[in-house]
Amino acid sequence: MTLGETELPYHDIDGDFIGDDAVMEAGYALREVLIRAKMENRLTCGVYQAARKLETSPERVMLCIHADLGIVDVAHQLHFALLEAFCSENQIRLFKVGDTAPLETICEGAAPLTPCTPTTPDSPADFSDLAEPLPRSQRTPDFTCVLVEFPEKMDSTCTTLFSLYDHLAEDMTFPQITLAT
Template sequence: MPYRMILSPNINMTFEDSEDTKTYKIDNKMDIGLMLRDCLTAAKKEDRVTCGLDNACELLETKADSVMLCILPVNDTNDVTLQIHSTLIEAFCWENDINLVKVDSAEKLAKLLGTSPVTSVNDNDRPTGRSVAATTADFECVLVEQPVGVPTESDEEVVEFCKMTCDMSPPPVVDLAV
């Protein structure tokens, strides 16, 4: 299993890169997990959240410049297909300057965003009118679009966190608050 660094409340970390003597400092006055939760809650209310690999890929293909943030849960399963999809989305985000956050679990994303039931579809991709519960598979990739108006404080904090940690390897894993 690869090394994971989980960021928790009130962290203060320094990473030194021996080659470039780069120092990364994260002095987190507020818990990034709480800020991400607030960002997702506000985005959900404003209908700026896209969940699921297929929907996310479609949005990235058609309107990548409208995406403020991509959230990928850490994949601890042996599902090779999911790992490949996640790696490709991560690379796409990197190439297109889309902020990326890795979180500790798809289950937490499902709890936070999955309160609204998903409308089921028939074989012709037409809504049936029945509601089905969202599953954790629906939260293997979550995209948050740019706000129409002024970004919230939590939006700005999450984007700042992404900028501060984008060059870290391995990328930090945020402990998402629910």
């Protein structure tokens, strides 16, 4: 059963959002969008891979998700600040999640050689700058940033997610949600 087949559970009788329940509802809708995007090979995982995708084809990106982990690493903070600014400038919806575990659960196991797997030798995530690069089997995918490309045809789940995003963005620039597992 998909979100398009059932009424979302966090609306009042008039169909209006009920407070923080919109955050919960957005978590369920985002989960459905990510699952469909994974099946259709429309995900890009990793900070560096996301930057490359945004540099080459930002018009194809409908959504950016990044983990707000309170990272102390200045380099990651700068990358996220630049991603946020770029997404804002290009009207790309950006959700923050507090944990990468649900993103990893949903995005992991995609078909071999998907954008989640580093494939280019010059990618910083490919560790080519090391004296002895790590074998592919020892590399860990980066789920701190995930981009979702537009589908060929928009469905009710995407529309619902966009409505929830617009509602939540009234109160916070980049809504922070908990991704449903």
